[in-house]
Amino acid sequence: MKKIKVTMYFPANIxxxxxxxxxxxxxxxxxxxxxxxxxxxxxxxxxxxxxGKEEDIDxxxxxxxxxxxxxxxxxKAIIWDEESCVHCGACTAVCPSGALQMDKNDWxxxxxxxxxxxxxxxxxxxxxxxxxxxxxxxx
Amino acid sequence: MSYKSFDEINEKIxxxxxxxxxxxxxxxxxKEKGVKxxxxxxxxxxxxxxxPMCSSGMFINFGHSDPPIKMSKVWLNDVPAxxxxxxxxxxxxxxxxxxxxxxxxxxxHVIEDFIAGKNISLYxxxxxxxxxxxxEISTYxxxxxxxxxxxxxxxTAYQNYAAATNSSGRIMYTxxxxxLPHCSNVTYxxxxxxxxxxxxxYYRTIGIGTRVFIGGxxxxxxxxxxxxNPLQKRGDNGVPIGPAAxxxxxxxAKQMDARFIRAAIYxxxxxxxxxxVGIPIPILDEDMVEKTAVTxxxxxxxxxxxxxxxxxxxxxxxxxxxxxxxxxxxxxxKKVPTAPLSSLRKAREIAALLKEMIKRGEFxxxxxxxxxxxxxxxxxxxxxxxxNEKD
Numbered sequence: 001m002k003k004i005k006v007t008m009y010f011p012a013n014i015x016x017x018x019x020x021x022x023x024x025x026x027x028x029x030x031x032x033x034x035x036x037x038x039x040x041x042x043x044x045x046x047x048x049x050x051x052g053k054e055e056d057i058d059x060x061x062x063x064x065x066x067x068x069x070x071x072x073x074x075x076k077a078i079i080w081d082e083e084s085c086v087h088c089g090a091c092t093a094v095c096p097s098g099a100l101q102m103d104k105n106d107w108x109x110x111x112x113x114x115x116x117x118x119x120x121x122x123x124x125x126x127x128x129x130x131x132x133x134x135x136x137x138x139x
Numbered sequence: 140m141s142y143k144s145f146d147e148i149n150e151k152i153x154x155x156x157x158x159x160x161x162x163x164x165x166x167x168x169x170k171e172k173g174v175k176x177x178x179x180x181x182x183x184x185x186x187x188x189x190x191p192m193c194s195s196g197m198f199i200n201f202g203h204s205d206p207p208i209k210m211s212k213v214w215l216n217d218v219p220a221x222x223x224x225x226x227x228x229x230x231x232x233x234x235x236x237x238x239x240x241x242x243x244x245x246x247x248h249v250i251e252d253f254i255a256g257k258n259i260s261l262y263x264x265x266x267x268x269x270x271x272x273x274x275e276i277s278t279y280x281x282x283x284x285x286x287x288x289x290x291x292x293x294x295t296a297y298q299n300y301a302a303a304t305n306s307s308g309r310i311m312y313t314x315x316x317x318x319l320p321h322c323s324n325v326t327y328x329x330x331x332x333x334x335x336x337x338x339x340x341y342y343r344t345i346g347i348g349t350r351v352f353i354g355g356x357x358x359x360x361x362x363x364x365x366x367x368n369p370l371q372k373r374g375d376n377g378v379p380i381g382p383a384a385x386x387x388x389x390x391x392a393k394q395m396d397a398r399f400i401r402a403a404i405y406x407x408x409x410x411x412x413x414x415x416v417g418i419p420i421p422i423l424d425e426d427m428v429e430k431t432a433v434t435x436x437x438x439x440x441x442x443x444x445x446x447x448x449x450x451x452x453x454x455x456x457x458x459x460x461x462x463x464x465x466x467x468x469x470x471x472x473k474k475v476p477t478a479p480l481s482s483l484r485k486a487r488e489i490a491a492l493l494k495e496m497i498k499r500g501e502f503x504x505x506x507x508x509x510x511x512x513x514x515x516x517x518x519x520x521x522x523x524x525x526x527n528e529k530d
Contacts, residue, residue, distance in 0.1 A: 090316045093478030107483040127403035
């Protein structure tokens with residue numbers, strides 16, 4: 001099972017289509033609507049958590065596009081404000097995946113986003129408060 | 140044995156001929172040229188550290204308002220400062236917490252913001268006196284409109300410090316960072332072979348009156364630091380194994396640079412202050428070459444169990460900084476990851492900057508006017524019953 005957060009955009013001409021219904025019925029997805037802004041003659045916007053099998057999510061999102069709507073996947077991310085960082089290394093004490101490490105040559109902090117598990121331990125362990133959680137649209 | 144005096148070295152700095160290297164660079168120079176030749180060729184070795192130093196604070200004189208006030212309580216950005224001195228003198232301590240924001244903002248932040256040139260809100264109260272009738276004041280101050288502002292740190296630049304781990308089953312939030320349960324990490328705080336007092340282990344050249352780089356400005360060693368412990372156990376090379384000497388430093392906060400003074404928050408512990416310190420060591424003779432050529436593999440500390448909070452913390456093992464800095468150490472037969480708390484990157488930046496300042500003739504060395512104490516007793520605070528004032 002996988003869970004994603006998406007914003008779906010509905011052009012005015014398709015807001016009469018029951019897109020969410022089909023996501024639930026045909027693709028076996030759990031859709032939890034977090035925010036909706038839909039009205040006639042306007043682009044509708046719907047923010048939702050979608051949970052299901054990975055292949056079902058992929059197929060469901062393909063259906064959204066096919067129906068004439070669009071979407072953006074939301075993802076939380078750790079944002080490292082490198083400019084303000086002093087490279088002390090306190091965050092590396094708690095990082096369970098090795099995403100945050102000290103470069104042993106120049107003793108600069110390195111952050112490998114691919115390895116980040118989003119555990120958020122570094123956010124509170126950072127004495128400078130330069131690690132932040134960002135809720136945003138990521139590709 | 141070749142010998143150079145402070146005066147001779149300063150003459151060389153003046154004429155732009157001084158040979159200045161960092162405490163990391165001298166290691167390879169000695170390997171290549173030997174101790175004797177290095178003593179002849181090198182004049183100054185720069186050392187530095189950039190770590191959290193809780194025992195930091197700043198004196199400020201705000202100037203007098205009209206009508207004047209004899210402040211009895213004062214807050215800077217809602218952080219209490221101490222004003223039990225003259226009317227408009229105050230001391231803001233780094234670890235003092237904001238009364239509205241708690242651990243998210245403290246004295247360390249006030250100091251950093253002040254040095255960065257920001258406006259700081261000042262609120263003060265008084266009972267009012269005949270000569271100081273005002274009872275309350277609310278205004279803003281900054282580094283351009285106060286009279287004096289100087290950092291005065293009772294304890295800075297610890298000569299070595301213990302490494303920390305936690306053998307208990309619960310996570311611990313400490314001034315040594317977040318310590319994971321069951322000794323799953325080890326933290327340490329040093330710039331190792333670049334650290335000032337590890338390069339002058341017997342305080343031959345660093346003493347009271349020594350001019351230093353502190354927070355981007357000029358400063359001086361004012362006194363021995365609090366908890367100064369020169370009798371700490373030493374290795375064969377004379378380097379203490381564990382916390383030993385400390386320095387009380389003073390420096391002009393108005394001239395400081397927020398790149399070298401940064402507030403720090405340690406979760407569930409509180410606020411501290413990263414202080415950048417650089418100290419030049421004159422190569423007076425071969426002995427100082429040998430001392431400054433010390434490397435991380437010859438500097439040792441103890442790994443202490445911070446889960447023991449009563450009595451002295453047990454030593455789990457002795458370890459070199461070379462091993463700590465490798466990223467992991469062996470502990471109870473397990474490979475345990477290590478993490479630094481002090482920025483070696485910033486320390487290197489300061490050592491390099493100080494080297495350039497000396498080469499450009501902007502920083503001269505001072506001979507100590509008095510030595511740091513060579514012996515001292517570290518007292519414990521005994522708890523006596525009320526009414527028992529004698530023993």
